[in-house]
Amino acid sequence: MTKNILILPGDGIGPEIVAEARKVLARANELYDLQLAFSEDLLGGSAIDAHGVPLADATLEQARRSDAILMGAVGGPKWDNLERAIRPERGLLKLRSELDLFANLRPAILYPQLAAASTLKPEVVAGLDILIVRELTGGIYFGEPRGIRTLENGEREGFNTYRYAEHEIERIGRNAFEMARQRQGRLCSVDKANVLEATILWREVMDRLAPEYPDVTLSHMYVDNAAMQLVRAPKQFDVVVTGNMFGDILSDAAAMLTGSIGMLPSASLDKNRRGLYEPCHGSAPDIAGQGIANPLATILSGSMMLRYSLDMAAAADRIEQAVSAVLDRGLRTGDIFTDGCRRVSTAEMGDAVAAAL
Amino acid sequence: MTKNILILPGDGIGPEIVAEARKVLARANELYDLQLAFSEDLLGGSAIDAHGVPLADATLEQARRSDAILMGAVGGPKWDNLERAIRPERGLLKLRSELDLFANLRPAILYPQLAAASTLKPEVVAGLDILIVRELTGGIYFGEPRGIRTLENGEREGFNTYRYAEHEIERIGRNAFEMARQRQGRLCSVDKANVLEATILWREVMDRLAPEYPDVTLSHMYVDNAAMQLVRAPKQFDVVVTGNMFGDILSDAAAMLTGSIGMLPSASLDKNRRGLYEPCHGSAPDIAGQGIANPLATILSGSMMLRYSLDMAAAADRIEQAVSAVLDRGLRTGDIFTDGCRRVSTAEMGDAVAAAL
Ligand SMILES: CC(C)[C@H](C(=O)O)[C@@H](O)C(=O)O
Numbered sequence: 036m037t038k039n040i041l042i043l044p045g046d047g048i049g050p051e052i053v054a055e056a057r058k059v060l061a062r063a064n065e066l067y068d069l070q071l072a073f074s075e076d077l078l079g080g081s082a083i084d085a086h087g088v089p090l091a092d093a094t095l096e097q098a099r100r101s102d103a104i105l106m107g108a109v110g111g112p113k114w115d116n117l118e119r120a121i122r123p124e125r126g127l128l129k130l131r132s133e134l135d136l137f138a139n140l141r142p143a144i145l146y147p148q149l150a151a152a153s154t155l156k157p158e159v160v161a162g163l164d165i166l167i168v169r170e171l172t173g174g175i176y177f178g179e180p181r182g183i184r185t186l187e188n189g190e191r192e193g194f195n196t197y198r199y200a201e202h203e204i205e206r207i208g209r210n211a212f213e214m215a216r217q218r219q220g221r222l223c224s225v226d227k228a229n230v231l232e233a234t235i236l237w238r239e240v241m242d243r244l245a246p247e248y249p250d251v252t253l254s255h256m257y258v259d260n261a262a263m264q265l266v267r268a269p270k271q272f273d274v275v276v277t278g279n280m281f282g283d284i285l286s287d288a289a290a291m292l293t294g295s296i297g298m299l300p301s302a303s304l305d306k307n308r309r310g311l312y313e314p315c316h317g318s319a320p321d322i323a324g325q326g327i328a329n330p331l332a333t334i335l336s337g338s339m340m341l342r343y344s345l346d347m348a349a350a351a352d353r354i355e356q357a358v359s360a361v362l363d364r365g366l367r368t369g370d371i372f373t374d375g376c377r378r379v380s381t382a383e384m385g386d387a388v389a390a391a392l
Numbered sequence: 393m394t395k396n397i398l399i400l401p402g403d404g405i406g407p408e409i410v411a412e413a414r415k416v417l418a419r420a421n422e423l424y425d426l427q428l429a430f431s432e433d434l435l436g437g438s439a440i441d442a443h444g445v446p447l448a449d450a451t452l453e454q455a456r457r458s459d460a461i462l463m464g465a466v467g468g469p470k471w472d473n474l475e476r477a478i479r480p481e482r483g484l485l486k487l488r489s490e491l492d493l494f495a496n497l498r499p500a501i502l503y504p505q506l507a508a509a510s511t512l513k514p515e516v517v518a519g520l521d522i523l524i525v526r527e528l529t530g531g532i533y534f535g536e537p538r539g540i541r542t543l544e545n546g547e548r549e550g551f552n553t554y555r556y557a558e559h560e561i562e563r564i565g566r567n568a569f570e571m572a573r574q575r576q577g578r579l580c581s582v583d584k585a586n587v588l589e590a591t592i593l594w595r596e597v598m599d600r601l602a603p604e605y606p607d608v609t610l611s612h613m614y615v616d617n618a619a620m621q622l623v624r625a626p627k628q629f630d631v632v633v634t635g636n637m638f639g640d641i642l643s644d645a646a647a648m649l650t651g652s653i654g655m656l657p658s659a660s661l662d663k664n665r666r667g668l669y670e671p672c673h674g675s676a677p678d679i680a681g682q683g684i685a686n687p688l689a690t691i692l693s694g695s696m697m698l699r700y701s702l703d704m705a706a707a708a709d710r711i712e713q714a715v716s717a718v719l720d721r722g723l724r725t726g727d728i729f730t731d732g733c734r735r736v737s738t739a740e741m742g743d744a745v746a747a748a749l
Pocket residue numbers: 110124127128283586587616
């Protein structure tokens with residue numbers, strides 16, 4: 036049965052890195068007869084330029100009909116002054132929300148070949164392997180009411196609503212407990228229950244679920260402390276589960292601990308594990324078009340896609356092994372380059388991984 | 393003229409560390425004839441135990457009449473299961489709010505004597521000196537409506553409101569611009585303007601203020617990127633200004649970069665620079681009562697108090713020099729201990745600083 040993959044290159048370095056991921060997936064398709072069929076469409080700034088909106092209805096329909104989506108990145112200064120409703124990010128947020136992609140999995144893994152790239156001391160990060168499970172379709176990102184209004188005294192006020200219903204907390208909680216069960220069995224739920232009522236309920240629901248997962252040890256941590264602990268002793272974490280906003284902040288900090296954010300993939304899944312896959316990093320408009328961006332996070336997002344949404348674990352393993360082999364041979368894009376390695380372009384990196392399959 | 397200092401030891405290690413700060417201030421009082429008069433009262437869990445509320449009305453009145461407040465820390469597991477309205481943290485939040493202490497200054501400084509204590513590589517953090525200016529009496533911490541309610545379908549929902557009016561953004565903005573002007577002249581405003589309307593207004597107001605401070609360079613950064621940049625290249629920052637929630641998270645991360653969070657003071661000021669001073673760290677209930685906590689952050693909070701609220705810069709300088717001298721001599725509490733140093737207790741550290749004055 037054919038699997039339809041929708042590719043959304045997006046903006047900035049998106050098209051360059053996605054081209055390499057597609058190259059690798061196409062090669063895997065050929066070698067292992069995966070029956071993948073690719074189509075491409077616009078998202079974000081490029082969609083604004085073409086259609087006036089960051090996510091066209093036809094693209095959303097195409098996304099609904101696909102078995103999985105591979106994305107590059109969206110956004111850039113060109114579109115920064117548009118009003119909120121039609122900014123590039125809205126396309127991505129709408130896609131997440133419309134497809135109910137509530138579970139965002141963001142691994143922060145230190146690749147042994149890249150240990151020197153971290154700004155943290157080797158003993159603090161060696162072997163780091165954290166999974167951040169971020170709620171992606173609720174919280175303050177989507178809460179209503181929201182906006183900017185004029186108060187009676189004539190000044191303006193900006194406002195947003197942080198909101199979580201029990202079922203939203205429960206489904207991301209279950210997802211995180213199940214992930215923890217497949218890993219080291221430790222789940223840390225991050226909230227700000229000493230200040231925010233929305234997260235008091237969050238903590239309560241996590242505690243209620245815990246007895247159903249006796250093989251998982253649940254702990255709670257305040258978000259400010261979690262930000263500190265990620266810097267102080269990141270290896271204390273196995274799986275971290277948290278809301279949309281805290282997850283946005285903590286997952287980026289965790290990714291940066293590895294020094295190789297250009298290496299980290301992510302998955303955003305619905306309840307049936309249909310999903311959107313994208314690198315953890317952004318669209319990096321400052322280096323777009325130069326052919327120097329690191330395509331590995333996107334290539335690894337492709338392998339995550341095979342594993343989680345398409346049940347093609349063997350092919351996913353092969354891609355990950357190929358990436359590892361290429362790193363072993365010393366090939367590096369500029370962001371992960373260190374002395375003694377060979378500096379390669381975006382396309383050379385993609386070629387090397389495809390060839391190593 | 394007598395200056396009335398209200399001391400609020402709080403919970404956990406609070407009483408131990410505050411006792412040492414009081415010891416040092418009392419010695420400075422004697423030596424330099426500062427005319428400080430001290431009184432003490434309860435806050436947080438200890439106030440709950442005594443009065444059933446985390447901040448008694450009489451304590452609040454006393455705080456209003458004082459020239460400055462020196463605080464330890466509040467909270468602990470003993471009070472974790474109380475309902476939100478009477479938890480220890482509410483006492484602190486009420487004090488901040490009632491006294492209009494909207495400007496929270498949190499320096500993250502790497503002490504050269506403690507360079508080895510950071511988990512980051514020396515070249516990344518050597519000479520680190522960031523000032524985080526956090527808005528402290530608005531945003532999601534205080535926004536209404538808030539609570540936990542039952543929805544029509546019978547499930548519960550937790551909700552909070554993130555809200556900033558222009559005048560609130562403007563006053564913290566001016567404060568930050570003025571701080572930047574006295575430092576390296578670089579101000580980075582952190583928001584999530586690509587998602588949250590409340591922070592779109594934030595960014596707009598910062599941009600509007602900028603021309604009034606031509607000697608300060610203003611930049612903007614999304615909060616997720618800021619969390620990353622703090623790990624990647626923290627020395628790019630001079631002054632960071634942000635809202636209450638983001639400031640809570642980023643200031644803790646920044647403090648931890650120095651590896652010596654036990655060293656970092658903070659000030660919370662109203663528009664007349666009256667203020668509350670407290671260490672950046674928490675009440676550390678796990679080590680309370682053992683006499684091993686580091687009192688230096690509280691001692692340095694005392695010196696910050698002399699400098700900012702009491703116009704006693706010379707005495708503040710002396711205390712900071714005394715702390716530096718004690719560190720030079722190799723005295724260390726457990727949290728900052730490294731081989732070759734002398735491990736001392738909380739009280740020994742306080743004695744040493746007082747003696748070095
Ligand atoms: C682009 C932006 C809207 C997005 C987010 O905040 O979720 C990004 O930072 C991410 O983490 O995927």
